[in-house]
Amino acid sequence: MLPALDERRQYIETLVANLSTAVFSLDPLGRVTTANPAVHEILGVWLKPGDGARRVFAESGLEPLAALLESGGRPPAEGLRRGVTLQRGSARVNVAVHVSPLRGRAGEDLGTLVMVEDLTELLRAQRAVAWREIARRIAHEIKNPLTPIQLAAQRLRKKFSENASDLDKVVPEATAAIEREVGALKSMVDEFSRFARLPEVAPREARLTQVVESVLALYKGLPEVRWEVELSSEADEVTLDPEQMRRVLINLIDNAISAMNGKGTIRIATSVLPGERAFRIEVADSGPGIPAADRDKMFSPYFSTKHKGTGLGLAIVHRVVTDHLGTIQVEPNEPSGARFVIEMPLTEETPRSRQRQAAKAVSHGEDDTT
Numbered sequence: 592m593l594p595a596l597d598e599r600r601q602y603i604e605t606l607v608a609n610l611s612t613a614v615f616s617l618d619p620l621g622r623v624t625t626a627n628p629a630v631h632e633i634l635g636v637w638l639k640p641g642d643g644a645r646r647v648f649a650e651s652g653l654e655p656l657a658a659l660l661e662s663g664g665r666p667p668a669e670g671l672r673r674g675v676t677l678q679r680g681s682a683r684v685n686v687a688v689h690v691s692p693l694r695g696r697a698g699e700d701l702g703t704l705v706m707v708e709d710l711t712e713l714l715r716a717q718r719a720v721a722w723r724e725i726a727r728r729i730a731h732e733i734k735n736p737l738t739p740i741q742l743a744a745q746r747l748r749k750k751f752s753e754n755a756s757d758l759d760k761v762v763p764e765a766t767a768a769i770e771r772e773v774g775a776l777k778s779m780v781d782e783f784s785r786f787a788r789l790p791e792v793a794p795r796e797a798r799l800t801q802v803v804e805s806v807l808a809l810y811k812g813l814p815e816v817r818w819e820v821e822l823s824s825e826a827d828e829v830t831l832d833p834e835q836m837r838r839v840l841i842n843l844i845d846n847a848i849s850a851m852n853g854k855g856t857i858r859i860a861t862s863v864l865p866g867e868r869a870f871r872i873e874v875a876d877s878g879p880g881i882p883a884a885d886r887d888k889m890f891s892p893y894f895s896t897k898h899k900g901t902g903l904g905l906a907i908v909h910r911v912v913t914d915h916l917g918t919i920q921v922e923p924n925e926p927s928g929a930r931f932v933i934e935m936p937l938t939e940e941t942p943r944s945r946q947r948q949a950a951k952a953v954s955h956g957e958d959d960t961t
Contacts, residue, residue: 613707619700633709635679653677655916655936658868674918685710732779736772743768792832792914800827806840819858826861826870835911842904843874850878868937875930886921
């Protein structure tokens with residue numbers, strides 16, 4: 592019996608060791624029990640049995656992953672899955688993290704299993720497809736106004752060469768058409784430039800409640816929009832770029848108002864994720880909702896379900912959120928409409944926040960020198 596068990600264990604260990612997905616397990620205190628080679632390949636750190644995983648990740652600059660392992664890495668009973676962007680030196684790594692509780696046959700707590708899948712190449716391929724679509728759309732958008740510009744110029748040349756009697760009438764008509772179409776081209780190029788040249792996020796300590804309220808103040812004059820606002824005091828002091836986050840909220844609210852044709856209910860809510868050093872922002876509307884087939888495309892540049900607009904709004908939203916090392920998803924809202932869910936780490940980057948964390952650690956008897 593024992594040789595069979597040993598053989599089975601060796602088979603499982605060999606299988607896990609050869610997985611391209613990073614897999615490691617923790618005991619109930621958050622200490623590493625096992626880790627396969629892919630952990631180092633994907634995350635750039637070595638995990639040895641007995642290491643405190645959260646400490647190793649925090650010291651290696653992988654704070655978003657460390658945040659998921661807060662409180663010893665105790666996940667909800669059903670586990671949790673998060674998309675996370677990690678910074679490894681000058682490179683960004685996009686991963687999907689799945690944290691699951693380990694239970695014995697009698698239901699006893701055996702610790703936690705963590706799987707980290709590298710999505711960087713997949714997302715890079717998706718971005719390449721998205722940029723090809725951008726190139727196609729730009730070519731299409733430029734070609735449309737070029738035709739009337741060409742026709743107007745040809746008409747002018749013909750009338751001028753003929754010294755036509757109605758030349759004084761044709762000149763203002765043709766030049767007006769050219770100016771109009773050039774203006775449309777300039778507007779399209781300007782909007783693309785804003786997307787391509789988004790400033791880098793500059794996170795600092797900010798009051799999320801103030802950011803949300805300053806955006807809502809812009810929409811006070813909409814009589815047919817009903818607002819449901821739930822702002823958590825626990826999710827108030829966060830680290831983010833206030834101006835960029837205002838841009839995110841304005842884009843999401845404008846989309847919601849457009850989807851409802853200016854009439855309906857919009858819900859804005861903030862909260863802290865239980866057991867995680869992360870916060871959530873939700874923007875939901877009572878519009879017709881988004882078809883399931885379109886949800887994965889919503890954040891692609893130049894994809895739009897509206898007849899008007901360039902489709903860059905949600906692409907800008909996605910870029911700002913991911914630059915904050917966060918994630919955004921679109922879900923159906925009940926009983927109708929769409930719900931956009933943003934989750935971002937409560938990153939502690941400013942001197943004052945680091946001092947507060949240090950004071951908190953001392954009060955709990957922790958030693959940051961180890």
